[in-house]
Amino acid sequence: MTNFPSQKRDWSELKSAMNEARSNDLIWNHERVFKPAYFAGDDVLEVARESYHMYINENALYSKTSYPSLYQYETELIDMLVDLLNGPDGSGGSFTSGGTESNLLAMKTAREWAKEHQPGSSTPEIVVPRTAHPSFEKGATVLEMKVVRLQESPNLTVDLAAMEKAINANTIMLVGSAPPYNYGHTDPITVIGAMAQQHGLWMHVDSCLGGFILPFAREFDSTIPEFDFLVPTVRSISVDLHKYAYAAKGISALMLRDKTHTDYNRTSFNDWPGGLYSTPNLSGSRSGGAIASAWAVINYLGREGYRNIVQDLIQLRQQFQAGINAIPGLRVVGNPQTFQFAFGSDQFDIYAVADAMEDLNWKIGRAREPHSIQLMINRSHHLTVTTFLSDLEKVSDRVAAGNIKVRDIQSVYAN
Ligand SMILES: *Cc1c(COP(=O)(O)O)cnc(C)c1O
Secondary structure (H helix, E strand, C coil): CCCCCCCCCCHHHHHHHHCCCCCCCCCCCCCCCCCCCCCCCCCHHHHHHEEEEEEECHHHHHHHHHHHHHHHHHHHHHHHHHCCCCCCCEEEEECCCCCCHHHHHHHHHHHHHHHHHHCCCCCCCCECCCCCCCCCHHHHHCCCCEEECCCCCCCHHCHHHHHHHCCCEEEEEEEEEEECCCCCCCCCHHHHHHHHHHHHCEEEEEECCCCCCCCHEEEEEEECCCCCCCCCCCEEEECCCCCCCCCCCCCCEEEEECHHHHHHCCEEEEECCCEEECCCCCCCEEEEHHHHHHHHHHHHHHHHHHHHHHHHHHHHHHHHHHHCCCCCCEEEECCCCCCCEEEEECCCCHHHHHHHHCCCEEEEEEECCEEEEECCHHHHHHCCCCHHHHHHHHHHHHHHHHCCCCCCCCCCCCC
16 A cells, blocks of 8 residues: 655656666567567667657647648648548648547547448447457447457458458448467458458458558568458558557557548537537547657658568568477467467477466566467567577477477466
């Protein structure tokens, strides 16, 4: 039980206390850490941080009325995203605090849109692949909707037959991920989109993770399908700027083929003693820092910068993949197209390998279906790819020989 502090304390004293407290925290972009971290180099980080600090106190809620520079950044960023995602004339979007809010707003947009097209559906339902992000369940709780999540993911792809079967009179939206978080393999957006079209449903693409990778990776990887507004049935796309755009935390976007649909998410209230209150998303006050940071980093890197980073990370991923597949008993799961991927084993317990790698001070993730070790790679890992692979080989040998027993650790994405 901590009491509210009764007296003042010096900042220098508090600062050392905080530095002491964080000494056991993960160093997010450390080269032995393979947990989610979006790191493109110290230069990019400096741009993201300095621009964030410039606007740390400006409230983006008031950008239109008080901070024309922030309003300009927002407007320009939306245009840039339309361009990046091949939006046709008339497309647009709005900013949110993160991918969860973007997906939630996509559900809300579809719900309001469906009221006009499908009046009468009591509890609106959405059908999502097995691998879709849990933020859809969160959205369903808030919006009083229902998520029908497919139970199988045959060969890690979408069970299209089950998806079609799950559609009923209450269904308003289908979802595909580009790619899903789990294995980095993009869902067949064109096929799901055609199904949505046929049943008169909203088609949403969750590209929170891949929105800033796939447009560049498609140049190098012909297995990546069309996933953005080039697919004519796609009505909305969520894309996180605080992931692979490398902006500071707190910014994502919901992009819409028809920008007038952003009105479905606008709350305007004009009967308040304080005056008109009108916002395009769930947040009220929000830091201008995240917007400034996104604007600065995107202009700093440009297509040229993102393309170079993506090419570099694809090569690094291939180095990891080749090394892993060369170790007896191990294989990479599926066909990763982005920078997080999983590997498992048909021959021994991969969680025992995970335990032993953790004992060697590697910080790795675990996934459940199939049992696998999950890695998210970034530019720090150039320093450690060779040692990681040689440790992995030794550990796998010992597990295969029965010399390491598995501990009982759950797979946790966020808790
Ligand atoms: C990260 C992620 C989300 C959720 O984004 P947050 O910013 O954590 O709220 C949704 N979908 C996918 C595919 C993601 O990778």
